[in-house]
Amino acid sequence: MLFNSYPFIFLFFPLVLIGFFLIGARNARAAAGFLGLASLFFYGWWSVEALPLLLGSICVNYWFGLRLTPAPGRNDRRRKQWLIVALVSNLSLLAVFKYANFFLANVNDGLAAAGYVPMPLLHIALPIGISFYTFTQIAFLVDCWQGKVHERSFVHYLLFVTYFPHLIAGPVLHHAQMMPQFANPATYRPDADKIALGLAIFTFGLAKKMLIADPLGEYADMMFNGVHKDGILPSVYTAWFGVLAYTLQIYFDFSGYSDMAVGISLCFGVQLPLNFRSPYKSTNIIEFWRRWHISLSNFLRDYLYVPLGGNRKGEARRYFNLFMTMLLGGLWHGAAWTFVIWGALHGLFLMVNHVWNAKIRKGRPGSRVAKVLGWALTFLCVMVAWVVFRADGMAAAIEIYKGMLGMHGFTGSAFSEFKVPYRKPEFFHTLLIGLFICLALPPTITLDRWIPRVGALSQRPVLDRSATWVSALAIVVLLGYCMSKFGNYSPFLYFQF
Numbered sequence: 001m002l003f004n005s006y007p008f009i010f011l012f013f014p015l016v017l018i019g020f021f022l023i024g025a026r027n028a029r030a031a032a033g034f035l036g037l038a039s040l041f042f043y044g045w046w047s048v049e050a051l052p053l054l055l056g057s058i059c060v061n062y063w064f065g066l067r068l069t070p071a072p073g074r075n076d077r078r079r080k081q082w083l084i085v086a087l088v089s090n091l092s093l094l095a096v097f098k099y100a101n102f103f104l105a106n107v108n109d110g111l112a113a114a115g116y117v118p119m120p121l122l123h124i125a126l127p128i129g130i131s132f133y134t135f136t137q138i139a140f141l142v143d144c145w146q147g148k149v150h151e152r153s154f155v156h157y158l159l160f161v162t163y164f165p166h167l168i169a170g171p172v173l174h175h176a177q178m179m180p181q182f183a184n185p186a187t188y189r190p191d192a193d194k195i196a197l198g199l200a201i202f203t204f205g206l207a208k209k210m211l212i213a214d215p216l217g218e219y220a221d222m223m224f225n226g227v228h229k230d231g232i233l234p235s236v237y238t239a240w241f242g243v244l245a246y247t248l249q250i251y252f253d254f255s256g257y258s259d260m261a262v263g264i265s266l267c268f269g270v271q272l273p274l275n276f277r278s279p280y281k282s283t284n285i286i287e288f289w290r291r292w293h294i295s296l297s298n299f300l301r302d303y304l305y306v307p308l309g310g311n312r313k314g315e316a317r318r319y320f321n322l323f324m325t326m327l328l329g330g331l332w333h334g335a336a337w338t339f340v341i342w343g344a345l346h347g348l349f350l351m352v353n354h355v356w357n358a359k360i361r362k363g364r365p366g367s368r369v370a371k372v373l374g375w376a377l378t379f380l381c382v383m384v385a386w387v388v389f390r391a392d393g394m395a396a397a398i399e400i401y402k403g404m405l406g407m408h409g410f411t412g413s414a415f416s417e418f419k420v421p422y423r424k425p426e427f428f429h430t431l432l433i434g435l436f437i438c439l440a441l442p443p444t445i446t447l448d449r450w451i452p453r454v455g456a457l458s459q460r461p462v463l464d465r466s467a468t469w470v471s472a473l474a475i476v477v478l479l480g481y482c483m484s485k486f487g488n489y490s491p492f493l494y495f496q497f
Contacts, residue, residue: 001045003202003260004209004490009483012042017267024188031188033155035268039164043129046168050127057093058161061086061137062154068144083145087138094134097126102335128495129168131332133161135299140175142303151179163270165261169254169494171275171295178270187269196472198266203479205259209492210485212437213253215430220246220390222418227399228392237414239403245427246390247383248434250493251280254293255443257492280438283366283374285349285381286357300329319354323347333389334496338397342389349381 001008016038024031044051064086068079101121108118140160143149151157160178161167181187223242226232234242258275265272279291289297305325311318323344330343357363366374387404391397402408 001042002491003257003264004206004482004486006483006486012038013264020268021188021190028185028188029153029155032159032182036155036159036162039159039162039167042164043162043167046128047125049125050130053093053127053130054133054162057090057133057137058158060089061141061161062157064089064141065144065149065157066152068141069149070147079145083141086141090134090138090141094130096122097124097130099331099335100124132170132172133167135172135296135332136161139172139299139303143175149175149179151175151183153183156182163265165265166272169257169261169492170293171258171261171273172299173273173295174298177273181270189269191269194269195267198263199479200263200475201266202260202263203475203482205256205261205263206482207478208252208256208259209490210482212430212434213249213256214485214490215426216245216434217249217253219415219427220249222415224390224392224396224400226418228396232417233399233408234403234417235409235412235414236403236406237410237412238417239400239408241414241427241431243383243387243400243404244431247280247386248431248438250386250390251276251438252434253493257494274443277443278438278441280379280382281375282378283371284378285346285353288378288382289346289350296329296332300325304328315358319351322350322354326350336393338388338391338394341394342385345381345385345388349385 001012003009016035019038020031020035023034040051040055043054064082067082068086070076070079101124104119104121111118140149140157156179159182160173160175163173163178166173220242223234223238224246227234255276262272262274273295275294277291277294279288282288282291305321308321308324309317310321324347326347327340327343330339330341330346333339333342384401384404387400388394388397391400399408
């Protein structure tokens with residue numbers, strides 16, 4: 001069930017919202033359980049076959065968490081052994097479903113080169129959302145071992161892991177962000193202002209997806225799929241505009257999903273963490289990773305970079321830890337060498353950025369010209385890395401890089417190699433609007449000052465009330481226009497990770 005679908009908007013979401021508050025008026029714990037069961041139904045809608053795996057993971061990790069928590073009579077060495085067992089179990093499960101075929105395929109390449117019979121692949125489907133709910137629970141287990149977890153309710157833990165706004169594609173949640181909200185009685189009472197703000201943020205996120213990401217995605221797919229499947233060699237114009245289209249598509253698609261998740265959750269009175277903060281405004285790659293997929297960046301920092309030693313063991317070790325963190329972060333996105341190389345590129349970019357700051361810039365504030373040049377270089381590096389992230393293989397990525405360098409010619413106009421109708425005005429209008437939103441407007445979640453406050457309507461002057469109703473009507477019209485675009489199956493890009 002997609003957020004951008006009629007069944008979700010007109011059936012699942014309103015029924016669950018109404019049921020949650022009706023039950024919450026009588027019993028908060030029962031309402032939390034109801035929302036947890038609704039979240040399991042939401043997940044089962046995608047894949048009933050994967051539902052037992054999710055439930056088993058939740059039960060086993062809750063049991064691990066109980067034994068990892070410090071308590072009188074518990075030996076720290078024993079608790080650390082339990083932590084190792086728990087982490088190995090979770091990572092092994094993720095490895096089997098996500099990386100086993102990748103490993104076997106590479107082994108088979110070696111066997112074939114040596115003249116041996118290759119091993120059969122497992123042919124198992126990747127359970128949707130497994131990376132997100134596995135990382136969420138790994139963070140929970142580590143915090144249990146460190147004594148940071150005090151919530152013992154299984155109902156709240158079930159809801160924490162399965163909470164449907166974030167379950168499929170994040171953000172990666174931390175128990176400290178969520179458990180206090182689930183335990184707060186005010187969460188289970190409807191708040192008209194939060195619902196209005198939540199619906200507005202949901203609408204803005206839906207507009208990002210339907211009006212910008214999907215139209216630009218048509219051109220990105222045309223170029224990337226054409227190179228991979230049809231062997232088309234892109235001209236310099238096709239290559240650059242195709243990569244730029246994907247650069248904007250992935251941002252508006254993923255940040256649109258995150259905004260929709262934040263909006264849906266806010267209707268339930270639960271605040272999800274900010275996951276994007278205008279990343280394409282960044283003037284260096286360090287800043288980019290503080291603004292892009294913030295929940296994953298924080299997870300990699302806290303649970304991988306810091307345990308590896310962070311910057312505590314010398315400059316050389318710091319750069320190694322930084323590179324390995326990004327390399328593994330790339331592998332987290334998918335079982336392919338393209339993702340590994342994407343992570344390695346960003347690892348190298350970060351290393352160069354840190355060396356520049358330490359050896360050349362030395363803490364001096366940059367001039368306005370330097371900031372503009374820094375932004376242009378950062379945006380270029382991000383675009384270059386997106387090529388290998390999106391390409392279906394290294395061979396296709398290399399041909400696109402050649403096209404960007406002009407090695408496939410400068411003739412014709414963008415996308416003229418393809419036989420499909422090229423809607424040039426529509427493409428460039430969408431591209432310019434996307435760039436304007438990325439570079440000139442604040443993140444969607446900070447637009448709350450423009451959203452009507454239902455609770456204050458009766459106290460406002462007539463002119464303010466009229467403006468409020470106009471704003472509300474504009475949001476309703478935007479929602480209706482976005483829904484008019486529903487048609488072909490259009491999942492979010494990060495569902496595949």
